[in-house]
Amino acid sequence: MDGELYEVDPDNAGVTLNIDDTAPALVPNFGSLGGDTIEGVGSNELTFGGAGDDLIDTVGGTGGNRLYGQSGDDTFILGSDDRALGGAGDDRFFLLGGDNTITGGQDMDRFWIAVADIPPAANTITDFESGEDVIGVAGLSIGFDELGIAQQGDDTLISFGDDELARLLGVTASDLTAADFAFADSVTI
Numbered sequence: 001m002d003g004e005l006y007e008v009d010p011d012n013a014g015v016t017l018n019i020d021d022t023a024p025a026l027v028p029n030f031g032s033l034g035g036d037t038i039e040g041v042g043s044n045e046l047t048f049g050g051a052g053d054d055l056i057d058t059v060g061g062t063g064g065n066r067l068y069g070q071s072g073d074d075t076f077i078l079g080s081d082d083r084a085l086g087g088a089g090d091d092r093f094f095l096l097g098g099d100n101t102i103t104g105g106q107d108m109d110r111f112w113i114a115v116a117d118i119p120p121a122a123n124t125i126t127d128f129e130s131g132e133d134v135i136g137v138a139g140l141s142i143g144f145d146e147l148g149i150a151q152q153g154d155d156t157l158i159s160f161g162d163d164e165l166a167r168l169l170g171v172t173a174s175d176l177t178a179a180d181f182a183f184a185d186s187v188t189i
Contacts (some may be wrong), residue, residue, distance in 0.1 A: 026164065035072070041065055049074055053089075058082050059096055069105075077189060078102075094189055095123045095166075103127050112136040113158065113166040115187060121155070122164035130175045135166065138187040144178040 031038060031050035038054065042059055043062040049069045055078050056067050063081030073089045080097030086105040093102050094112045098121030102111060111125050116139035128135070135158065137147075148159035151173040158166045 031070075041067070052137040059153050063097075063099075066082070075189065076102075076155055078123075087141050094187075095119055097121075098123060100124070101126065102172075102181060104133055108134070110136055110182070111132045112138060114138070114140055114160070115189075117141070118160065118163045119165060122133060122167050124167045126169045128168045128171050130171065130177075130180050133180075134182050135180060136142070136182045136187065137165075141185070147181075149173050149176055 029047040031054050033051045035052040036054045038047055039057040041058040041061050044064040047056055047067045051071050052073045054069055054074045058065050059077055059079045061079055065082040067084040069091055070087045070107040074086055074091045075085045076093045078095050078160040081099045083101045085103045086109055088106045090108045091104055091108045094115055098119040100123045103126045113135055114137045141173045150157050154170055156168040
């Protein structure tokens with residue numbers, strides 16, 4: 001951005017601002033009080049969804065993003081190497097890449113750890129609550145009995161064959177049951 005300052009009139013809903021420069025520090029993006037769709041989050045961006053049911057998509061980016069859904073039932077579509085915090089609300093996380101760190105926040109959250117493909121690396125979920133939150137697997141034609149669920153120190157590792165899907169921090173593997181999981185042929189984002 002070469003030291004340039006960009007100003008947008010918040011009362012003019014028709015304004016679109018596209019910035020293509022790669023910034024060395026986190027670049028802030030802010031949603032509104034309503035439901036927002038924030039797509040094209042690149043790399044090293046700091047994104048706040050605000051109030052409302054927001055959709056935040058980082059699949060085309062190169063990682064290093066910090067994403068905050070805040071209040072509302074938010075949907076996150078994550079690429080790789082991002083950090084996401086859902087906040088208050090029943091949030092959904094679609095983990096299409098790997099090496100993400102996800103905190104669902106308050107209320108019931110769904111963490112889709114595999115959607116049609118195995119992620120390239122395990123994703124880390126920091127606050128999974130058995131009996132409240134749900135781990136989802138879609139498009140792989142597998143069920144609960146085909147998953148590996150193993151204790152590793154204080155954490156639980158979920159795998160399929162030799163592929164690690166997710167690490168649940170502070171969760172005891174023996175506490176997880178089939179009721180903590182959802183399996184589907186497909187899932188609508």
